[in-house]
Structures are given as C-alpha cells and as structure tokens.
Amino acid sequence: MRRLNHLQRVLAILIVIVLGIGTCMIGLRQQALSNMGYSAWTYIQYGLIEYPITSLANVFNDVANLWHQQDDNEYLKQELAEQKSYKTLYEEESNKNEELEKLLDVKNSNSSMKMISCSVIRRSSETWNQSITISAGSSQGVKVGMLVQSSEGMIGLVTKTQVNTSTVELLTSENLVNDIAVKISLQDGSTVEGVIQSYDPDRNEYSMSLFNNDATVTSGQAVATSGQGGNYPSGIFVGTVTEVERDDSSIISTVYVKPVSNMQSFKYVMVVGNGDAS
Numbered sequence: 001m002r003r004l005n006h007l008q009r010v011l012a013i014l015i016v017i018v019l020g021i022g023t024c025m026i027g028l029r030q031q032a033l034s035n036m037g038y039s040a041w042t043y044i045q046y047g048l049i050e051y052p053i054t055s056l057a058n059v060f061n062d063v064a065n066l067w068h069q070q071d072d073n074e075y076l077k078q079e080l081a082e083q084k085s086y087k088t089l090y091e092e093e094s095n096k097n098e099e100l101e102k103l104l105d106v107k108n109s110n111s112s113m114k115m116i117s118c119s120v121i122r123r124s125s126e127t128w129n130q131s132i133t134i135s136a137g138s139s140q141g142v143k144v145g146m147l148v149q150s151s152e153g154m155i156g157l158v159t160k161t162q163v164n165t166s167t168v169e170l171l172t173s174e175n176l177v178n179d180i181a182v183k184i185s186l187q188d189g190s191t192v193e194g195v196i197q198s199y200d201p202d203r204n205e206y207s208m209s210l211f212n213n214d215a216t217v218t219s220g221q222a223v224a225t226s227g228q229g230g231n232y233p234s235g236i237f238v239g240t241v242t243e244v245e246r247d248d249s250s251i252i253s254t255v256y257v258k259p260v261s262n263m264q265s266f267k268y269v270m271v272v273g274n275g276d277a278s
Contacts, residue, residue, distance in 0.1 A: 113233050113272055113273070113274070114141070114272070114273040114274060115270050115271070115272055115273075116136050116140050116141060116142060116270065116271040116272075117136075117268070117270055118134045118135045118136035118140070118268070118269060118270075118271065119134065119135045119267060119268050119269070120132050120133070120134055120135075120266065120267055120268070120269060121133050121134065121135045121165065128264075129170060129172040129173065129199075129201075130169070130170060130172075130173040130174070130175060131156075131159075131167055131168060131169050131170060131173060132156070132167075132168050132170065133165055133166070133167055133168070134148070134165065134166050134168055134269060134271070135164070135165060136164070136165070136166060136271055137161050137162045137163050137164045137165045137166050138161045138162065138163055138166075139163050139164055140164070141273075142158055142161050142166045142271050143158065143161065143231060143273065144158055144159060144160065144161060144231075145157060145158060145178075145231040145232075146158045146231050146232055146271050146272060146273040147225065147231075147232030147233075147236060147271070147272045147273070148168045148269050148270070148271055148272070149236055149237075149269060149270050149272055150260060150262050150263075150266040150268075150269055150270075151262065151266065151268070152237070152260035152261050152262045152263075152266075153236065153237035153238060153239070153260035154171065154180075154225060154236045154237065154238045154260070155168075155170055155171060155259075155260065155263060155266070155269065156168040156169050156170040156171055156173070156176075157169055157171075157176070157178060157180075157232075158271065166271070168269075170263075171196065171199060171206065171238075171259065171263075172199045172201075172259065172263060173199070174198075174199070174201075176198070176199070178229070179195035179196060179197055179229070180195060180196040180225065180229075180238065181193070181195055181225065181226045181227070181228040181229035182194060182195065182196055182208065182223050182224060182225055182226055182238055183223070183224060183225075183226040183234070184210075184215075184217055184221050184222070184223055184241065184255075185221070185222065185224075186215065186216060186217070186221075187216075191226075192210055192211070192212050192215035192217065193210070193211050193212075193226050193228065194208050194209050194210035194211055194255070195208065195209060195229075196208050196223075196238065196257065197209055200256070203256060204258075204259075205239075205242060205256045205257055205258050205259070206238075206239060206256070206257040206258075206259065207254055207255075207256065207257075208223065208254070208255040208256070208257050209253075209254065209255070210252055210255060213251040213252045213253070214251065214252075215252065217241060217244050217252060217255060218241065218244065219240075219241050219242055219243060219244065220240060220241060221240070221241045222237060222239075222240060222241075223237075223238045223239050223240065223241060223257050224236055224237050224238055225238060231273050231274060232272050232273055232274065233272065233273075233274055236272060237260065238257065238259075238260075239257040239258050239259045239260060240257065240258045241255055241256070241257055241258075242256045242257065242258045243255075243256040244256075
C-alpha cells in the first residue's frame with residue numbers, strides 16, 4: 001500500500017477534526033432544539049392547564065374560608081347576645097333577691113304585726129301610678145284598708161279584695177280617698193302628727209298637713225304611719241320631708257314629702273295590718 005506523504009497526513013487529520021467538530025455542533029443543536037421544545041410545552045401546560053386549575057382551586061378555598069368566617073362571626077354575635085341576656089337576667093334575679101331579703105328583714109323586725117307576703121301580678125302602664133293587683137286576697141286574710149308596703153316603705157292601701165287577689169290604690173294615685181295618718185319624729189323626742197292628703201305629680205311628692213302648725217319641722221326628717229287611722233299599725237316608713245311651706249304668720253301650711261325610693265319599681269310587697277286583725 002502506498003504511504004501517505006506528509007501533506008496528505010495533515011489534510012486527513014484536518015478533515016477528521018472538522019468532521020468531529022461538525023458532529024458535535026449538530027448534536028448540541030439538536031439538544032438545544034429539544035430543550036426549547038420541552039420548555040415551550042412546559043409553559044403551555046402550566047399556562048393553559050395547571051395555573052387555571054390552581055387558581056380556581058384557590059378561589060374555591062377563599063370562598064369556603066369566607067363562608068366559615070361568616071359562620072364564626074354569626075356564632076360570636078349570638079354568643080355575645082346571650083351573654084348580655086344572661087347578664088340582664090342575673091341582674092334582675094339579683095334585684096329580686098335583694099328585694100325579698102329586705103322584706104324578710106321587715107317581717108322579722110315587726111313580728112307583732114299581721115304581715116302577708118305576696119307579689120305584684122298586674123301593673124298597667126295606663127294606671128302605673130294609680131293602682132296594682134297583688135297575689136293575695138281574702139282567703140289569705142287581706143282586708144280593705146290594710147296597708148301595703150314595698151321593701152323600702154309604704155306604697156298604698158288595699159281598696160278591694162277578691163278570693164286570691166286584691167286591688168291596691170297607690171299613694172301616688174289621684175283617686176286615693178282616705179287620708180293617710182302619719183307622724184314626724186322631732187329632734188327633741190316628741191312627734192307631730194298629720195295626714196298625707198294628696199300626691200302632687202308635678203313635684204313627684206306628697207302634700208302633707210300637720211295638726212300642730214307651730215311644730216319645728218325641717219327637710220330630711222322621716223315620715224311614718226301614726227296608726228291613728230285605718231287597719232294598719234304605726235311606724236311604717238312613708239317618705240322624707242323635702243320642703244316646708246309657711247304662711248305670712250310663719251305658720252306651717254304645707255309639708256312636702258318625697259315617697260319611698262322604689263315607688264316606680266317593685267316586684268314584691270307586704271300587706272300589713274294590726275296584730276289583732278284576722
């Protein structure tokens with residue numbers, strides 16, 4: 001075989017190198033094209049399929065979370081309303097218990113009196129300051145003319161009795177017929193007597209006249225029943241003197257008395273009569 005000369009060998013080597021480089025370039029180009037195709041398909045798959053599905057799923061999750069949040073808010077609102085309701089009921093029951101305890105103390109401190117415990121079963125808004133109906137009547141020993149008091153003091157007189165209920169005319173009533181015999185304890189230990197004649201709605205006070213117009217009466221003094229009239233004992237608190245009016249001769253003409261503090265709001269009362277009442 002004929003040997004290649006030096007020039008032929010160099011050309012052969014160059015041809016081999018060129019072919020090698022060309023082969024490598026073709027391979028790299030095909031790989032690049034393959035990668036580009038793969039990247040394009042991945043983008044199309046993500047943009048048209050995966051992203052919309054993921055976004056839709058996120059929307060459903062957000063809606064579900066909002067729905068649960070609304071349910072939680074409604075639950076919390078209901079819990080808050082119930083808490084307020086429980087607080088109101090607690091305060092109401094607490095006030096009732098306090099009222100009953102005071103009435104029990106009154107009953108225990110006046111064992112010589114005839115006392116009948118009962119509750120207010122009717123107090124119409126139309127006659128709020130006129131009359132009430134109580135849950136005790138003739139079968140419990142209630143009689144017309146007996147005194148009725150709340151936990152703070154006297155609030156009215158029994159004017160009508162049924163078997164198990166009675167009608168009470170309040171001291172604030174414009175229709176109260178009987179004058180209430182009362183007394184004021186003076187600083188020197190003596191007492192001055194008089195009568196509660198009427199109720200002044202403009203002043204929210206009783207109008208009282210004295211039998212002794214020269215007595216020394218001042219505001220702040222306590223007024224109580226005297227026991228001189230009606231089927232009830234003495235010493236039941238009626239109210240407090242607020243003002244004393246005098247005429248030109250400095251003689252007392254009218255004494256104004258503030259009613260007991262809970263006149264507008266009471267649930268339980270005590271019907272009070274003399275100890276020998278039956």
